[in-house]
């Protein structure tokens with residue numbers, strides 16, 4: 001069951017303005033996640049409330065009351081303001097992009113990566129395929145850039161590879177996704193990740209850019225590539 005606190009007045013740490021925020025207090029999932037870890041319902045329908053946005057200055061954070069050094073300088077910067085007033089993305093996607101921008105400027109790529117993924121999901125839900133692809137490419141630039149320096153922006157290397165292959169495939173970058181699988185599958189031992197990569201290879205062969213669930217990879221009968 002999903003529950004909210006509708007009465008909460010929150011004071012923005014950047015500008016000092018207080019305003020109402022709907023706080024998500026609990027949720028659950030009745031179906032499994034997609035290949036890129038997008039959660040199933042009902043949790044997916046709570047995305048509007050994963051972040052708070054100040055109605056006055058536009059600051060976005062998980063908790064607007066939490067002190068964050070240099071946040072006000074970022075909110076005042078031309079880059080943040082341009083994105084805040086941009087009409088290029090659905091409102092929900094823009095909120096996640098603002099959070100990702102803040103995290104990247106403040107040197108927190110591990111926090112920026114999940115926000116960029118959420119922006120992708122918001123575009124899938126409310127935007128156009130073109131907007132979703134633009135967000136996927138932004139996420140790819142950050143995650144691939146870190147990966148090349150042996151920094152994994154999700155919980156471990158296997159998870160990062162699994163998410164990267166899906167981002168590449170869904171952006172129709174089939175050859176890049178296929179090459180990444182060929183490079184990484186032989187050195188990844190986790191059975192689930194190997195199953196996911198095997199299923200991705202099948203989807204790439206079909207030039208499929210669609211959304212698929214992790215449960216489909218479990219049901220897929222192909223043989224994973226051998227680990228060394």
Ligand SMILES: [Zn+2]
Pocket residue numbers: 012013014015016017054055056057058059
């Ligand atoms: Zn504010």
